[in-house]
Amino acid sequence: xxxxxxxxxxxxxxxxxxxxxxxxxxxxxxxxxxxxxxxxxxxxxxxxxxxxxxxxxxxxxxxxxxxxxxxxxxxxxxxxxxxxxxxxxxxxxxxxxxxxxxxxxxxxxxxxxxxxxxxxxxxxxxxxxxxxxxxxxxxxxxxxxxxxxxxxxxxxxxxxxxxxxxxxxxxxxxxxxxxxxxxxxxxxxxxxxxxxxxxxxxxxxxxx
Amino acid sequence: xxxxxxxxxxxxxxxxxxxxxxxxxxxxxxxxxxxxxxxxxxxxxxxxxxxxxxxxxxxxxxxxxxxxxxxxxxxxxxxxxxxxxxxxxxxxxxxxxxxxxxxxxxxxxxxxxxxxxxxxxxxxxxxxxxxxxxxxxxxxxxxxxxxxxxxxxxxxxxxxxxxxxxxxxxxxxxxxxxxxxxxxxxxxxxxxxxxxxxxxxxxxxxxxxxxxxxxxxxxxxxxxxxxxxxxxxxxxxxxxxxxxxxxxxxxxxxxxxxxxxxxxxxxxxxxxxxxxxxxxxxxxxxxxxxxxxxxxxxxxxxxxxxxxxxxxxxxxxxxxxxxxxxxxxxx
Numbered sequence: 413x414x415x416x417x418x419x420x421x422x423x424x425x426x427x428x429x430x431x432x433x434x435x436x437x438x439x440x441x442x443x444x445x446x447x448x449x450x451x452x453x454x455x456x457x458x459x460x461x462x463x464x465x466x467x468x469x470x471x472x473x474x475x476x477x478x479x480x481x482x483x484x485x486x487x488x489x490x491x492x493x494x495x496x497x498x499x500x501x502x503x504x505x506x507x508x509x510x511x512x513x514x515x516x517x518x519x520x521x522x523x524x525x526x527x528x529x530x531x532x533x534x535x536x537x538x539x540x541x542x543x544x545x546x547x548x549x550x551x552x553x554x555x556x557x558x559x560x561x562x563x564x565x566x567x568x569x570x571x572x573x574x575x576x577x578x579x580x581x582x583x584x585x586x587x588x589x590x591x592x593x594x595x596x597x598x599x600x601x602x603x604x605x606x607x608x609x610x611x612x613x614x615x616x617x618x619x620x
Numbered sequence: 621x622x623x624x625x626x627x628x629x630x631x632x633x634x635x636x637x638x639x640x641x642x643x644x645x646x647x648x649x650x651x652x653x654x655x656x657x658x659x660x661x662x663x664x665x666x667x668x669x670x671x672x673x674x675x676x677x678x679x680x681x682x683x684x685x686x687x688x689x690x691x692x693x694x695x696x697x698x699x700x701x702x703x704x705x706x707x708x709x710x711x712x713x714x715x716x717x718x719x720x721x722x723x724x725x726x727x728x729x730x731x732x733x734x735x736x737x738x739x740x741x742x743x744x745x746x747x748x749x750x751x752x753x754x755x756x757x758x759x760x761x762x763x764x765x766x767x768x769x770x771x772x773x774x775x776x777x778x779x780x781x782x783x784x785x786x787x788x789x790x791x792x793x794x795x796x797x798x799x800x801x802x803x804x805x806x807x808x809x810x811x812x813x814x815x816x817x818x819x820x821x822x823x824x825x826x827x828x829x830x831x832x833x834x835x836x837x838x839x840x841x842x843x844x845x846x847x848x849x850x851x852x853x854x855x856x857x858x859x860x861x862x863x864x865x866x867x868x869x870x871x872x873x874x875x876x877x878x879x880x881x882x883x884x885x886x887x888x889x890x891x892x893x894x895x896x897x898x899x900x901x902x903x904x905x906x907x908x909x910x911x912x913x914x915x916x917x918x919x920x921x922x923x924x925x926x927x928x929x930x931x932x933x934x935x936x937x938x939x940x941x942x943x944x945x946x947x948x949x950x951x
Contacts, residue, residue, distance in 0.1 A: 424774035483777050486850050549771025618849060619776060 423482035427491070428547050430474035434498055435540045437467040441505045442536045442601075446529045448509060449517070457509040464506040471499045490615040497608035501536075504597045504604060511594035515587065520576050521595075524569045528598055531569075535562045535605045542609055546616045552609075559609045566602040570595075623688050623934070624807055626695035628825040631803035633702040634714045635665070635829025638799065641860055641880035642791045646784045646853050658834065660785070661792040662827035668796025669823025674815050676801035676873040677808050682736045686722070689934040691806040693922055694721045698802075701915040705907055712911045713875030714802045716744065720912025722806075724919035728927065743872040747863060748882030755859035755886030762855060780850040787854055791861035795876050796823050798868045805873070852887045859883040878908065 441463040448456045474495050478488055517525060542555035573595060582588035643657035652660075680686075686694060698717040705712035719740055770776045803822035807813040813821065848856065860879040867874040881904050888896035929944075931937035 424777055428773065483773075484780060484850055487777075547773045549767075549773070549776070619773060 423477055423480065427474055427477040427482040430470055430477060431491075431495060431498075432540075432543060432547075434467055434470040434474060434495065434502075435536075435543055437463050437470060438498060438502050438505070439533075439536045439540055441467070441502065442533045445505055445509055446533045448512060449529045450526055452517075454513050457513050460506055460509040464502055467499070467502045471495055471502075487615065487619055490611060490618055494608055494611045494615060497604055497611055498539075501601055501604040501608065504601045507597040508594060508601070511590050511597060514590045515594055518577070518580060518591075520580065521573050524573050524576075525595075525598060528566050528569050528602075531562050531566050532598075532601045532605070535559050535602055538562075539605055539609055539612075542612055546612050549616075552613060552616060556609045556613050559606055563602045563606040566599060570599040573599075623692035623812060624804070624821065626692040626699065627804045627807055627822065628828075630695040630699035630702065630714070630718075631800075631822055631825025632829035632832070633699045634799055634803060635662075635826040635831075636833035637702055637705065637712060637714070637829075638795055638826075638876050639830040639834035641876040642795060642857065643784075643788045644880070646788055646850075646857065652784065652788070654835065657788070658831050660789055661795075662830045664789045664792030665796035665826050665830060666820075666823040668793035668798075669800035669819045669826065670796075670816075671793075672797035672868055673800035673819035673823060675868055675871050676798060677805040677815065677818070679736065679740070679871050679873065680718075680722070680801060680805040680809055686725075686806050686810050688807070688810045688812045690725060691810045691812065692934060694718065694725060694806055694919060695803070697721045697724075697918040697922060698915050701911065701918060704914070705911065708907075712907050713744075713877050714799060715740075715873040715875055716908065716912045717915040718802050718806075720914070720916035721919040723912075724916030725923050727920060728923050740872060743867055743870070743874050744878065747867065747874040748878040748885075750866065751859050751863045751879040751882035752886035752889070754862055755855050755883035756890050758855045758859055759852065759887055759890045763851065766851065780854065784850065784854045784857065787858040787861060791857045791864070791876075794861045794864035794868065796826065798864045798873055799826065799876065801873045848884070848887065852891075856880060856883040856887060859886065875908075877904075 441460050444456055444459045444463065447453065448460070475492060478491055478495075483491060538555050538558050542552040542559075545552050545555065577591070577595070582591075639658065639661050642661045643652055646652045647654050647657050695718075698714065698721045701717045701721075702712055702714055719737070723737070766776070766779070770779050800819050800822035803825055804813055804818035805822075808815055808818040857880075860876060860883050863879040863883075864874065864876055881901070885896060885901065926937060929937065929940050931940055
């Protein structure tokens with residue numbers, strides 16, 4: 413116990429730094445994904461896979477510090493839930509890139525997909541800002557609200573896309589499957605970011 | 621001297637039952653490990669008993685005169701009652717049980733000092749009320765202070781850890797100071813123990829109960845009534861400690877269980893009445909009513925048995941009991 417007194421906040425700071433690094437890597441991967449989809453440079457997918465691996469390391473580091481005893485046990489489950497949600501979002505970015513490598517964006521849905529990518533990127537950056545504000549004890553209601561609004565726009569675009577692809581011909585089973593999976597992972601990302609922002613908000617409220 | 625085993629048994633059951641009131645909320649809300657809570661409580665209970673434990677002893681002396689043999693029976697009956705309630709997971713009051721036992725014993729051959737009894741009963745009523753008011757006010761006042769002054773995650777984390785630790789130690793100190801009279805007070809008034817020695821032995825026996833048998837009630841108090849966050853846990857413990865310390869200064873042993881339950885309900889009032897588990901509160905309230913009645917009935921029964929066999933001391937009672945058993949043809 414005296415060790416804990418002497419050690420001070422170092423563990424907590426290290427855990428927060430690792431969590432922030434995890435988020436930063438997610439934002440970078442999202443930026444690369446946006447370039448990938450906007451410019452169609454499929455060679456950039458490798459960068460996303462590398463960033464995902466780095467993200468996994470950051471997640472493992474953050475979780476190991478938390479389980480070593482950083483923060484009161486009372487808030488550890490909420491912290492871990494946030495980290496896990498960010499990681500799931502990271503996985504969907506990787507999946508989106510993988511599927512994008514195997515498909516050709518159809519002209520009728522390309523614009524919506526690019527807009528969703530931009531919205532995803534924006535949501536990720538807002539989540540990163542919300543995290544920084546939360547750990548400093550500032551209010552994050554505005555950021556959470558902004559993420560919700562953007563998520564609603566992604567949902568609307570998703571509905572539009574599904575309306576359009578209904579009438580598109582499918583030449584081959586796997587092409588259709590990969591296209592459907594691509595759209596699914598592209599639109600799931602916003603849900604996960606919204607869940608992560610909610611978890612962050614719960615975290616700030618529970619720690620008051 | 622063997623008669624003090626009744627008091628040691630009572631101290632043990634008191635420690636087992638009341639440890640929950642010190643760090644129960646902190647352990648349940650995850651601020652402290654169970655083992656840390658036990659050792660801290662034990663150490664500060666002994667300190668409180670030795671430093672301020674002598675203040676409440678005189679109150680029992682004024683309530684009724686007790687002989688050393690009677691002291692053994694009173695403490696044993698109280699301990700049996702407390703252990704039964706601990707087994708049932710009900711946070712019960714040792715002072716209520718002991719006063720119930722003293723009254724039960726006094727009914728047959730002497731009358732207790734009812735002026736002292738009135739003072740004690742008034743304090744019992746005021747204990748949960750004081751804790752309730754204290755926790756509500758502290759929660760409202762400190763919440764703003766903490767959220768405004770301490771902002772960052774890591775700073776607040778550290779604050780909660782230190783605050784709960786300090787208030788818990790204070791609560792353990794107050795428990796030792798207030799409750800040790802329950803354990804060895806009747807032995808001091810009967811002349812079997814010196815005041816200081818009584819306080820030390822009482823404190824050590826409470827600590828033994830804390831260390832060996834306190835998990836069950838801890839979870840009832842910590843999780844059963846209102847789910848507590850670290851801040852509320854800290855406020856509950858501080859309100860309880862301040863209440864106990866206050867009543868120690870007016871020399872009345874009161875119930876730390878009642879204080880902690882009152883404080884937890886006070887938090888429930890602040891957070892909204894729907895957060896209070898009324899069934900658990902009723903169960904605890906029933907325990908408060910049953911505690912003095914059970915202990916009183918038990919000692920009344922024992923005293924009746926004493927009078928029935930015509931015993932004038934514990935030795936003669938045991939001699940007659942063994943002689944009676946010897947006469948039985950058990951084959």
